[in-house]
Amino acid sequence: MRLDKLIKALDEGGVDYRFHLPPGISAAEIEVSDMVCDDGKVCRGAIFAATKGDRRDAHDFISQAVAAGSPVVLCEREVEERVPQIISPNVRAAMGRVASFLYGEPAKKMTMIALTGTNGKTTSTFMTQAILNAAGIKSGLMGTVQNDDGKSVDEAEHTTPEGCDIQRLLSRMAANGCKACAMEASSHSIEQGRINGLGFDRAGFTNLTWEHLDYHGDMEHYFLAKKKLFDKYMRNDWKACVNIDDEYGRRLFHALGERAISYSVRDERADFFASVKGVTEKGLAIEVKTPESRGGDEARLPLFGDHNVSNALQALSIAWSLGVSYRDSLAVLETIPNVSGRLDLYRLDNGASCVIDFAHTPDGIEKALSALRPICAGKLVIVFGSGGENDKSKRPAMGEAAARGADFVILTTDDPRGEDPASIMAEIEPGVKRHGTPYAMIVDRRAAVYEGLDRAGSGDVIVIAGRGPETRQLLKEGAVPLVDREIMTDWCALRGRKVL
Numbered sequence: 001m002r003l004d005k006l007i008k009a010l011d012e013g014g015v016d017y018r019f020h021l022p023p024g025i026s027a028a029e030i031e032v033s034d035m036v037c038d039d040g041k042v043c044r045g046a047i048f049a050a051t052k053g054d055r056r057d058a059h060d061f062i063s064q065a066v067a068a069g070s071p072v073v074l075c076e077r078e079v080e081e082r083v084p085q086i087i088s089p090n091v092r093a094a095m096g097r098v099a100s101f102l103y104g105e106p107a108k109k110m111t112m113i114a115l116t117g118t119n120g121k122t123t124s125t126f127m128t129q130a131i132l133n134a135a136g137i138k139s140g141l142m143g144t145v146q147n148d149d150g151k152s153v154d155e156a157e158h159t160t161p162e163g164c165d166i167q168r169l170l171s172r173m174a175a176n177g178c179k180a181c182a183m184e185a186s187s188h189s190i191e192q193g194r195i196n197g198l199g200f201d202r203a204g205f206t207n208l209t210w211e212h213l214d215y216h217g218d219m220e221h222y223f224l225a226k227k228k229l230f231d232k233y234m235r236n237d238w239k240a241c242v243n244i245d246d247e248y249g250r251r252l253f254h255a256l257g258e259r260a261i262s263y264s265v266r267d268e269r270a271d272f273f274a275s276v277k278g279v280t281e282k283g284l285a286i287e288v289k290t291p292e293s294r295g296g297d298e299a300r301l302p303l304f305g306d307h308n309v310s311n312a313l314q315a316l317s318i319a320w321s322l323g324v325s326y327r328d329s330l331a332v333l334e335t336i337p338n339v340s341g342r343l344d345l346y347r348l349d350n351g352a353s354c355v356i357d358f359a360h361t362p363d364g365i366e367k368a369l370s371a372l373r374p375i376c377a378g379k380l381v382i383v384f385g386s387g388g389e390n391d392k393s394k395r396p397a398m399g400e401a402a403a404r405g406a407d408f409v410i411l412t413t414d415d416p417r418g419e420d421p422a423s424i425m426a427e428i429e430p431g432v433k434r435h436g437t438p439y440a441m442i443v444d445r446r447a448a449v450y451e452g453l454d455r456a457g458s459g460d461v462i463v464i465a466g467r468g469p470e471t472r473q474l475l476k477e478g479a480v481p482l483v484d485r486e487i488m489t490d491w492c493a494l495r496g497r498k499v500l
C-alpha cells in the first residue's frame with residue numbers, strides 16, 4: 001500500500017495521530033506492506049511501531065529499524081531519523097487501528113468471536129473453531145497455545161497478540177478463505193488496547209476468579225477490564241454468551257440485557273444447561289437443554305470435569321447464536337480432541353495415571369482436581385508451583401486449593417523468572433498448611449515429578465499442573481527447554497514403565 005493512501009485511510013477512519021513528513025520525502029513514493037513492533041522482525045517495507053514496554057522503550061531501536069528497511073515509523077514523539085512518522089500518544093493502543101487499515105481491514109471480512117474470562121478461554125475457543133469448521137464456516141484461531149490462519153498453525157507467544165500481529169494474522173486468515181475468527185481476549189490485551197481496530201459479532205465470558213491482581217489491583221478492576229470487551233468492542237447485532245454459574249458472569253449477564261445468552265451447569269433456567277449423567281475413564285455422559293429443546297439430548301464428551309461441560313456450553317451457545325444447530329455442535333464435541341496440556345491423561349502400565357494440566361490459578365487447580373476425583377480409585381497427587389513475577393497474592397490460595405482437593409501435594413518450581421524458586425514455594429506453603437494434607441517441597445521440577453510418579457501405584461492419579469504443553473522454563477538465568485510430558489516419558493524410560 002502507498003503511504004499516502006494509508007494516511008488518507010487513517011484520516012477517514014478518525015484515527016488520532018499527527019503525521020510528520022520530513023522535507024524532500026513524498027508519501028506517494030513510499031510503499032508499506034507490513035507492521036512490526038520488534039526491530040529484529042523488520043523487513044523491507046515494514047512500518048516499525050515503537051511501543052514502550054515494561055523493560056524497554058522501542059524508540060531506542062528506531063534507528064536500527066530504519067537501517068533494516070523500515071520506511072515509516074509509528075511512534076509517540078518526533079524522532080531525528082529522516083523517515084515519515086505517524087505520531088500517536090499511545091502506540092500500543094494505536095497500532096491495531098493503524099495496522100487494520102494497512103492490511104485492508106481484514107476483521108470486516110469475517111465473523112469475529114472473542115472469548116474472555118480467567119479460565120477456559122483456550123478450551124472454548126478450540127471447541128468453537130472445531131464446531132464452525134465442521135459446519136462449513138472456515139474459522140481461524142488465536143489463543144494461548146497456537147494461532148491458526150486457516151492454512152498453517154504456529155505456536156503462540158501471547159494469549160492475545162500485539163495489535164499489529166493480530167491484524168497481520170487476520171489478513172492471512174482472510175486470504176486463506178476464513179469466514180470467521182475465534183480468538184481469546186486477555187484482560188491485559190483489552191486494558192492495553194491490543195484489540196483496538198477490532199469489532200466483534202459474538203463474545204463469550206467464561207468466569208472470573210483470582211488471577212492477575214498484580215496487574216489489575218483488585219477483582220473489581222479485573223472485572224471492569226473484561227467488561228470493556230462487551231461495552232466498547234461489539235458490532236451491530238452482537239450477542240454475548242455468558243456463564244451464569246460465575247458470580248461476575250451473573251453480573252455481566254444482567255448488565256447486558258437482551259444481548260446476552262446464558263449457560264449453566266447448575267441452573268436449569270439458563271438458555272443452555274447441561275448436567276453430567278455419568279463419568280467413565282473415557283469421559284462424561286451429559287444431558288443438554290437448549291433454547292430449542294427441553295432437555296433430553298444426550299452426548300458423550302471425551303473430556304473430564306464440570307468445567308469442561310461449561311466450556312462445551314460456551315462453544316455450543318456461540319455456534320448456535322451463529323446459526324449452527326445444537327445437534328451438529330454436540331456431534332462435533334463428541335469427538336473433539338483434547339486441547340494440548342488441558343487434562344491430558346496418560347495411563348501407565350502399573351495402573352497409575354499421569355495427567356498434564358495447565359491449571360495455574362486457585363480455581364483452575366480446584367477444577368482440575370475435582371474433575372479427576374471421580375476417576376481416581378486411589379490417591380490423587382498434585383505437583384505444581386507458581387509463576388514468578390506475576391500475581392503473588394494467589395500463591396497461598398493455590399496451595400489451599402491443592403491441599404483441599406488432593407491427597408498428597410508436591411510443591412515445586414514453575415517459571416520462576418527473576419524470583420527465587422524456593423521463596424515462591426514458601427509463599428504457597430501456608431495455604432497447603434491450612435489443611436492436614438501431607439506435602440513435600442522439591443525445588444527441581446524434574447525431581448518433584450519423579451517423586452510423584454514414584455509414589456503413584458495402581459489406581460492413583462498424579463497431576464502435573466501449571467505448564468500444560470509449555471516447552472521452555474523461564475529461569476533467572478534465561479529460558480531452558482522443559483516439557484512436562486517429556487519428564488513423564490523420561491521417568492518411564494528410567495523405571496522401565498510404559499504409557500499404555
Ligand SMILES: CC(=O)N[C@H]1[C@@H](OP(=O)(O)OP(=O)(O)OC[C@H]2O[C@@H](n3ccc(=O)[nH]c3=O)[C@H](O)[C@@H]2O)O[C@H](CO)[C@@H](O)[C@@H]1O[C@H](C)C(=O)N[C@@H](C)C(=O)N[C@H](CCC(=O)O)C(=O)O
Pocket residue numbers: 037038039040050051052053054055056057058061157158159160161186187188189
Ligand atoms: C516480558 C515482558 O515483561 N513483557 C511486557 C512488556 O512487553 P514488551 O514486549 O513491550 O517488552 P519490552 O522488553 O519492554 O520491549 C518494549 C518494546 O521494545 C521492543 N524491542 C525490545 C528489545 C529490542 O531489542 N528490540 C525491540 O524492538 C519490543 O518488541 C517491544 O515492542 O511490556 C508490556 C506493556 O506493559 C507488557 O504487556 C508485557 O508483558 C508480556 C506481553 C506478557 O506476557 N504479559 C502478560 C502478563 C500478558 O499480557 N498476558 C496475557 C495473558 C494473560 C492471561 O489471560 O493469562 C496475554 O495476552 O498474553
Ligand SMILES: Nc1ncnc2c1ncn2[C@@H]1O[C@H](COP(=O)(O)OP(=O)(O)OP(=O)(O)O)[C@@H](O)[C@H]1O
Pocket residue numbers: 117118119120121122123124144159184186206207307308310311341342343357358359360363364365367368
Ligand atoms: N471453565 C473453566 N473453569 C475453571 N477452570 C478451567 C476452565 N476451563 C479450564 N480450566 C482450568 O484452567 C486451565 C487453563 O484452561 P484454558 O487454557 O482453557 O484457559 P485459559 O483461559 O485459556 O487460560 P490462560 O489464559 O491462562 O491461558 C486448564 O488446564 C484447567 O485446569
